[in-house]
Amino acid sequence: MKKSLSVIIPNFNGKTLLEEYLPHTLTALENAGVISEIIVVDDASTDESVSFLGKHYPTVRVIQNPVNKGFSYSCNRGIYAARHELLFFLNTDVKLTPDYFDKQWKYFEKEDTFGVMGKILEMDSKKIEVAARALNHIGFKIKTNKLFYQEEKDGYIPTAFLSGANALIDAKKIRTLGGFDEIFSPYYSEDLDLGLRAWRVGWKCYYDHASSCYHRGSYTTKTQCKKNWVKQIYFRNRFMVHAIHLESHYLPFWFVQVLFFEVIPKLLLGQHWYLKSYISFLRQIKAINNSKQRLTFLMKRRNSNVSVFDIQKKVVGELAKKNIIWL
CATH class of the missing domain: 3.90.550.10 (Spore Coat Polysaccharide Biosynthesis Protein SpsA; Chain A)
Incomplete structure (x- = not known):
């Protein structure tokens, strides 16, 4: 219809x-x-x-x-x-x-x-x-x-x-x-x-x-400064996705993983924009928590307790029944 x-x-x-x-x-x-x-x-x-x-x-x-x-x-x-x-x-x-x-x-x-x-x-x-x-x-x-x-x-x-x-x-x-x-x-x-x-x-x-x-493809200006700024925004936002959607008891372990396996290694390689991305993310913690609380409230109202890892299982579970081509 x-x-x-x-x-x-x-x-x-x-x-x-x-x-x-x-x-x-x-x-x-x-x-x-x-x-x-x-x-x-x-x-x-x-x-x-x-x-x-x-x-x-x-x-x-x-x-x-x-x-x-x-x-x-x-x-x-x-x-x-x-x-x-x-x-x-x-x-x-x-x-x-x-x-x-x-x-x-x-x-x-x-x-x-x-x-x-x-x-x-x-x-x-x-x-x-x-x-x-x-x-x-x-x-x-x-x-x-x-x-x-x-x-x-x-x-x-x-x-x-x-x-x-x-x-x-x-x-x-x-x-x-x-x-x-x-x-x-x-x-x-x-x-x-x-x-x-x-x-x-x-x-x-x-x-x-x-x-x-x-x-058609991106129209982003291809200067090095612009590229680093775009990457900074991209990874800041990826950090925010994790902070919103990982359950609270996982977050301390995620912070440790990010700090020791991403932030510090990239600093040692001279990729200082990554630290700026991480700091920019930390400055958004209050707003992130508000987003997380709004989602939690809506999930409770709809009697749902689906985690981000449950989504992974749901999608993969459906694929097991189908003839899938991976790219």
């Missing part, structure tokens, strides 16, 4: 990307044959994104952030402005295929479906860039680098989380979770955190291999 759909596109200086890929989004929506809308949340762009949309796509709803606030904040503005049953989060640099949504409606016939994503292919090589993800761990460190898929058309393949670049999500459920956690601003790991929260309150995330889209 098809449902109405709001497409939410966070944008920062993406005029050229909108010009190139927005027509493909409109085609996919037209082919889906559902009531829909497109919301572009502009994150204080300094290019001509807003004027371009007003001139060429007057039916697109544009929400403007007065200052640049990052991915989570922009998505959340779209979440609470959206009018429809399903929300589709789409990056500006992603090209949808004409039939992208065709195979995804069936997942929402299940009451416990949080969301579904399709496969992401590299724009030029056509290689699979993102598929379903399984969790694994080294000690108390959670890893999400195991990609897999199943070619059978009728399978329901679980994934540990949904990519924020192409996630189709139940609107009521994501609002129940409070949207994306803005402590991860400006970007990185907010989609991982969201998926883990969904699983932990008792919902499921799925991957559909028959749904394809193409990713």
Whole structure:
């Protein structure tokens, strides 16, 4: 059964990307044959994104952030402005295929479906860039680098989380979770955190291999200073995911593991940005604890006691019954 759909596109200086890929989004929506809308949340762009949309796509709803606030904040503005049953989060640099949504409606016939994503292919090589993800761990460190898929058309393949670049999500459920956690601003790991929260309150995330889209790639400035700053944010946010989702009795052991097997070795190698990342994480402890408490409250309200390690077991347990291809 098809449902109405709001497409939410966070944008920062993406005029050229909108010009190139927005027509493909409109085609996919037209082919889906559902009531829909497109919301572009502009994150204080300094290019001509807003004027371009007003001139060429007057039916697109544009929400403007007065200052640049990052991915989570922009998505959340779209979440609470959206009018429809399903929300589709789409990056500006992603090209949808004409039939992208065709195979995804069936997942929402299940009451416990949080969301579904399709496969992401590299724009030029056509290689699979993102598929379903399984969790694994080294000690108390959670890893999400195991990609897999199943070619059978009728399978329901679980994934540990949904990519924020192409996630189709139940609107009521994501609002129940409070949207994306803005402590991860400006970007990185907010989609991982969201998926883990969904699983932990008792919902499921799925991957559909028959749904394809193409990713153009990062526009990040390639200066060394910028690279180190981006890495600093990335690892800070990974630390925050662990602090939120590891159960309290595991956290002292995780802190020891991080300090002696990551922070100190990287300092000895002269990678001082890693220490800055760790210090930045420690400065967020109060906000992290607030996020952890909100999740704990919601889990209790829904009578759920799923741990992050339980998610790993649930996903792997489902895979044992299927013909899986690992990437």
